[in-house]
Amino acid sequence: MQIKSSTLRQDKLVFEKPPLFEPLDPPYRLLCGPGPCNPHPRVLKALSMQEIGHLDSAFLRVMEEIKTLLRYTWQTNNEFTIPVSGTGSAAMEACVCNLLEPGDKFLVGCNGYFGHRLVEMGKRYGASVVPLQVPWGQVFSVEDLEEHIRKHRPKVLALIHAETSTGACQPLKEAADICHHYDCLLVADTVTSISGVPLHIDQWNVDAAYAGSQKCLSCPPGIAPLTFGPRALDKLRKRRCNVKNWYLDMNLIASYLNKDSNRSYHHTAPINMCYGLREALSLVAEEGLEQRWLRHERNALQFWKGLKELGLTCLVSQQYRLPTLTTIQVPQGIQATAVTSYMLQNFGIEIGNGLGELQGKVWRVGLMGYNSREEVVKTLLIALQTALLQQGYSFIRPSLM
Numbered sequence: 001m002q003i004k005s006s007t008l009r010q011d012k013l014v015f016e017k018p019p020l021f022e023p024l025d026p027p028y029r030l031l032c033g034p035g036p037c038n039p040h041p042r043v044l045k046a047l048s049m050q051e052i053g054h055l056d057s058a059f060l061r062v063m064e065e066i067k068t069l070l071r072y073t074w075q076t077n078n079e080f081t082i083p084v085s086g087t088g089s090a091a092m093e094a095c096v097c098n099l100l101e102p103g104d105k106f107l108v109g110c111n112g113y114f115g116h117r118l119v120e121m122g123k124r125y126g127a128s129v130v131p132l133q134v135p136w137g138q139v140f141s142v143e144d145l146e147e148h149i150r151k152h153r154p155k156v157l158a159l160i161h162a163e164t165s166t167g168a169c170q171p172l173k174e175a176a177d178i179c180h181h182y183d184c185l186l187v188a189d190t191v192t193s194i195s196g197v198p199l200h201i202d203q204w205n206v207d208a209a210y211a212g213s214q215k216c217l218s219c220p221p222g223i224a225p226l227t228f229g230p231r232a233l234d235k236l237r238k239r240r241c242n243v244k245n246w247y248l249d250m251n252l253i254a255s256y257l258n259k260d261s262n263r264s265y266h267h268t269a270p271i272n273m274c275y276g277l278r279e280a281l282s283l284v285a286e287e288g289l290e291q292r293w294l295r296h297e298r299n300a301l302q303f304w305k306g307l308k309e310l311g312l313t314c315l316v317s318q319q320y321r322l323p324t325l326t327t328i329q330v331p332q333g334i335q336a337t338a339v340t341s342y343m344l345q346n347f348g349i350e351i352g353n354g355l356g357e358l359q360g361k362v363w364r365v366g367l368m369g370y371n372s373r374e375e376v377v378k379t380l381l382i383a384l385q386t387a388l389l390q391q392g393y394s395f396i397r398p399s400l401m
Helices: 042-046 057-074 088-099 113-124 140-151 173-181 230-237 250-257 269-288 289-309 335-348 374-390
Strands: 080-085 104-112 127-135 156-160 185-189 208-210 223-228 325-329 360-368
Touching: 042 269, 057 080, 057 223, 057 269, 057 289, 080 088, 080 250, 080 269, 088 140, 088 156, 088 185, 088 208, 088 223, 088 230, 088 374, 104 113, 104 140, 127 140, 127 173, 140 173, 173 185, 185 230, 223 230, 223 269, 230 250, 289 325, 289 374, 335 360, 335 374, 360 374
Parallel strands: 104 127, 104 156, 156 185, 185 208
Antiparallel strands: 080 223, 208 223, 325 360
């Protein structure tokens, strides 16, 4: 049957056809900044696998496997342990919008950039936000936490387990015990700690936690683990008003991820990202959590030793220093961005500059997941030394070269 021209649109194109670009060919980078890190080759392969529908029974099996693997990685039996369709910030906001209602007192530990992000989110959802602050690079003492919880009686306390802007690791067990005593929920940011730092959600009585895929899990950004324990789920189910964010309403998400046959459509899951996350979590299980934690610690110790030999100082005391992310104090007279630019342009190595209060004062170096390897540590130290020499840095200790 011949199609009549009258059935076709007669509108003329207003904008000219753009120029043809070369086929996409991004340069190789060794990603040793605060994230993302380089994905594991098996994860990249999984991302390219055959697409299937998000309601296909085969895909739903993948989702159940992801949930099982996440429970192992987080060391929890929480039934509601899922991948959120979005980056780690989406899972962060999911905790805020689901567990807080207008007027709820929200105590937030602000010892770096991401605590302040939680503060901003809490305000947007109408919570009564109380920032609790210590200098960037430090952690909160048990005594300070108990004093402020007793004083303010918050519904929720949020702490950054692994502060990506400072490299500090906040102890959680004692904080959770205090929260439970005062009928307060503890929410933990584990974006830079999941699978790289010892983390025991159930043993530590953490009520809710979120993470990202692009750091120690060695998967690209775009999907984010989330877990709610029994007390968090009870708070969610007893809300007086609807969750103010439809896309991140975990009541609706639960109906889609329900294991029974009465699943309801909510949104189209990022299928290939789920493949990648499943493969990343499988790698965690194959290596074993304890071995993985030890690997990150071993390589971090080697890196810190090399920094000391270069006369460089870490921001965070070793007692609370993350093995996954190190903040290095920029020596006097050295321009921070000149060093990071030199390393990127001459070695293809990315390390991060400081955020917020630490801008221009530190470099942030990640040794996470697939990139936590001895050869990466050696490459990093040589490249950093070379970049510093170009800036006229005078080494006090023996050279690595």
